[in-house]
Amino acid sequence: MSTSTLTQPTFQSVAATPTPPTRSRPRPAIASQLFLALLTIGFLAPVFWALLSAFKPANEIIRSPLSFDPSTFNLDNYLAMFHDVPIGSGFLNTGIVLLIKGAITLFFAPLAAFAFAKYNFAAKNLIFGTVLITLMLPTIVLIIPLLLEMKELGWVNTYQALILPGAIDAFAIFWMRQVISAVPDELLDAARVDGCGEFGIFWRVVLPVIRPGLAGLAVLTIMNIYNDFVWPVVIASSDQMATLQVVLSTLAQNITGNRIGADYATVTGELLAASSVALIPLLVLFIALQRHFINGILAGSVKG
Incomplete structure (x- = not known):
């Protein structure tokens, strides 16, 4: 009897204990x-x-x-702009540079990052630190040495000069190293046990895992190449090799040179038309790849 009288209140007290309410996430303030x-x-x-x-x-x-x-x-401003400005050749040159340079960046930067993230070799940290130091150098500091190098190679006003310098930059290597560092080493070891080579491990195991980070890098790479102005205006002085941004920078001179009596209003209208045409590809790209870009930003924020 004494045992039952002692345990009964305890059972009732446990049963009567209220369940704590589930807290809902606070909504952002109206302000x-x-x-x-x-x-x-x-x-x-x-x-x-x-x-x-x-x-x-x-x-x-x-x-x-x-x-x-x-x-x-x-559509008068657009029709006049296409007549006065070689924007078609600018789009063509930018597209060629974007396709080849972007492919080089997206292929070789992850390979270098894979080596830094998953292999141990002599002076690894020193080499990676040297790569990161190049991020601190302003672009203007490298222009004169690169221009002299391109002149010695005979590459001035060529696609090689527009594509190769800066094709594999330190930021792309750093970005992909952060992403690849999050890939479990057990996946790589399992692939080696199955007889997969080192490049096969990268291509068949690592690459499918890092697709979100690679997509984010692709968006940033396309935007950087598309908007690049300083290096193309220095190395591509001819009209045949001018990229889109160089064409836009010389738009006023092209309009006044191709049309007699062109005034400020005419130049302004055609400039707005050309800027709108140049904006459309990036706007469509960002809207189409917005989800991949956000996922890539999150993937690139992983601490290595």
Whole structure:
């Protein structure tokens, strides 16, 4: 009897213990959402203004820059721009450089990163530290030595000079090393036991695992090559080898040289049209690969 009288209250007290409520994730404050919305509008407003103004008559852009009358929209600025500016050759040269240079970066940078992440060799940390030190060098410091080197090789105004310098940069190696460091060593050992070679381990085991990080690097690489201006304007001085950014930088001179009596309004209208055309590929690329880019950023943030 005494035992039952002692255990009964204990059982009741345990059964009566309330379950702690599940906490829901706090929602962002309205002030934060409003701030982010205003920030987004501030960033996108100039872009929308440029896209819409490119369809306005040239004189209307100068006379009333903030007005938007759909009845006056036309394609005159675009048609004149394609006639006055060699933007087609700029797109072609940029596409060739982007395709070849991007392929070199996305193939050899992960290979170098694989060696730094998964192999032990003499002076490994010293070599990797030297690679990282090159990130601290401004591009302007390297222009004169590279230009003299290209001149000695006879590569001035060639695709080789536009593609090879900087094709495998330190940032790409560092990015992929961080991603590959997270790949378990057990996967590599299992592949070696099955008789897979070292390159086969990289191609069949490592590469499928690091696809998110590789996709993020691809987006950044494409954007960097597409927007590169300093090196192409130095090494490609001829009109035949000018990339898109070089063509845009000399757009005003091309317009005034190809059209007699071209005024400020004409140059502004065609400049907005050319900028809109140049913006479209990157905008489509980022929208299409936005998910992969975000996943790649997260994959590249892994601590090695």
